[in-house]
Amino acid sequence: MNKIVPTFAEAVADIPDGATLMIDGFAGPGGTPQNLIRALRDHGARELTIISNTAGLASVIGFGTIPGDTPTDIGVLVENEQIRKVIASFPVSPSPSRPTAFERAYLEGKVDLEVVPQGTLAERIRAGGAGIPAFYTPTGVGTLMAEGREVREFDGREYLLETALKADFALLRADRADTLGNTLYKGTSRNFNGVMSTSADVVVMEVDEILEPGEIDAGAVHTPGLYVDRIVKIG
Amino acid sequence: MNKIVPTFAEAVADIPDGATLMIDGFAGPGGTPQNLIRALRDHGARELTIISNTAGLASVIGFGTIPGDTPTDIGVLVENEQIRKVIASFPVSPSPSRPTAFERAYLEGKVDLEVVPQGTLAERIRAGGAGIPAFYTPTGVGTLMAEGREVREFDGREYLLETALKADFALLRADRADTLGNTLYKGTSRNFNGVMSTSADVVVMEVDEILEPGEIDAGAVHTPGLYVDRIVKIG
Amino acid sequence: MEKEKFPREIIAMRVARELQDGDVVNLGIGIPTLCSQFVPEGRSVVYHSESGVVGYGPMAEPGEEDIDLINAGGQFLAPIPGMAFFNSVEGFAMIRGGHIDVTVLGALQVSERGDLANWMLPDRGIGNVGGAMDLAAGAKRVIVAMEHTDRNGNSKIVRECDFPLTAQECVSLIVTDVAVISVERNGLLLTEVAPGWTANDVQEITEAPLNASPYLAGFRL
């Protein structure tokens, strides 16, 4: 039951070609598992489906990035031609003149894209982890998001049926974890980390600090250890 | 924007006859807003619908109760004939020889009952607070709970359609809250408090301690203040 | 040889052998609660309770009870390092989402297909479902720990449950005071018996048909 893995390379070594991965990142480097992403690039698994809020933004437009820093994001996996499909809410650069690697690959027909509203993306991932196969949401009614989706009325308002998302692996970033996997995120970097941790078969975390059980207050734990499979300490 | 209310009586004074209330309590006194329940009894609003995990257990069988203590639970509202209907997962005493006030009233036809599996109850309340009108769950398929419910297959497994629950008021119990309503629960007493706080129009909390903003770590908050309307200090 | 019926502790001990190192386990009220005392040495089991705690330890000592630290049966727990608390929606997301490896539940009846009835006596006209349906539908593995017959001697292992169901085809293993029975695709497989019992003896007090395993043995304790 040892969850501590010594290297990032070992933590991603069994990710096969064709796997579906959830990778955190609201859009900036905060919460993004940059070390695991680099390890996955070096590992080289291909034909991956990536579920993430963006398709790699920070490295191009500096979103949420300290001036001068050059964060790694999933753009490196696009450039390395490891990605078959991305499911995201914010897939391209807000600035058309500075397109991301993903946008170029998409327009060349090299990768597929499913755009999902951000709240629906979070809720679909949550549903995957919570045993809910599908749910109705008001988001997207009457828009392109409704294409191919069931529309149903409850109490006089229309809703879309959305289905759960699950993944084979989640690559996440936390501030601290104890050896049992109880996890704390920092500030706004909890974002999708706090959801993806529940809905992948194998949940891999990179953390700044590994603690002993009891060092995190039981009432303050963000992600209970039962969700977490592998922990790698940064640095 | 002052959320602090000086007395329990004032905090429940505008609950009208016929209101729907969520009231916490896993089953024992931990997490149960005993002071608000007594204030509601004294207030006297009638024809209430109560959404709660039990229909009043602790006072009869001592569930989760320190030996010798006599906790107040929603049984007092049943005895005072204020309740029209209860929606609960654990509505009666596990010991038929020690029936609760609710069970007697139910068998006399004085109150209605909807029994809901505990996880479905929590999820329906969450849905009410999260803008999800309905969802599918595997719980209850092929049981009495499936009566009158839509059954639908996803990926070869059957699920029931369940709809959201909302309330006019929630009466809850927390350990500490700051003046903005940011709330901390203690240990296992978070249970339904942590869910009902999101899905009632008016959320009323009794707390042991009221703090200034900033005294609760922003990353440790259980219920953000935007959900909380009224706070009453105990004692 | 005298036919012996095992006490509740032995039922719990046999079930505990099924719990593997690292398993996340939810124990029901009654015999299931006893299982935690008998987990084989060297295995670390993580206990989950829908009262809102995972990683809990032993019961609280008298005088140390805390109303804010209970299990789903209302028993007081002692605080231990590494616990985590959560609310009811999160607790049941764990259950329904398949994050509980094993749940051990009591039963009124189990059918030959593994249907479980454990929440309502029809005579009473009202029942407590609690978290039973979620656990039975959501846990990866459902083990039933119970007496083989009810207090009137009626078989609790039946062809069809006539008590209201908790979930369909959910039980994978039944451990009673006289037998260990695995629920297989082609019916119930009797694998272990209490001292003095033959397969025929067990079948005699069991309404549902049993297939005796060619490896039929005593309880593995």
Next chain:
Amino acid sequence: MEKEKFPREIIAMRVARELQDGDVVNLGIGIPTLCSQFVPEGRSVVYHSESGVVGYGPMAEPGEEDIDLINAGGQFLAPIPGMAFFNSVEGFAMIRGGHIDVTVLGALQVSERGDLANWMLPDRGIGNVGGAMDLAAGAKRVIVAMEHTDRNGNSKIVRECDFPLTAQECVSLIVTDVAVISVERNGLLLTEVAPGWTANDVQEITEAPLNASPYLAGFRL
């Protein structure tokens, strides 16, 4: 009198007057972000961002940036007492569940029925929806803050949006650089105009028909 077009700050100032004491408010990127600077004195507004924070304060000072404390536009925030952090599923539960009193969003087009298009330029063939659809569908009140016409002088207030929609019939108020327009059941009601503008002047640059309020006035700032 010369017709004046207000700068972005005045649009934001006018919107800010709509924010009431105690409102929970989510501000979009661009002009909406400026609103927080202009909330009338004596009103305490609670800011929510789907990046995972509620109750945030001003932007961080240069040199004080923290990558773990950002708003949904990627701007760095300064920590203030009383904030609370949450994950993305909770942040959008707040939005979809009706716990956000007001959202202020930019727009590419708004229709006369209050349909909003603000996430995708059809020419680009790909767009960022982000949280816009959730906010437009979930917030109790949607206010649009934008320039009245696009850079080519085309009206952004139209009979029917030809850009992909964000949500149908969601906008309740439009504040532009020349007008304040309320979306009513029977169409668009022009209530305020910038200095030098008449109702006819505004109609001339607006594709959708406007009803001029009998109480038509200058911007209430």
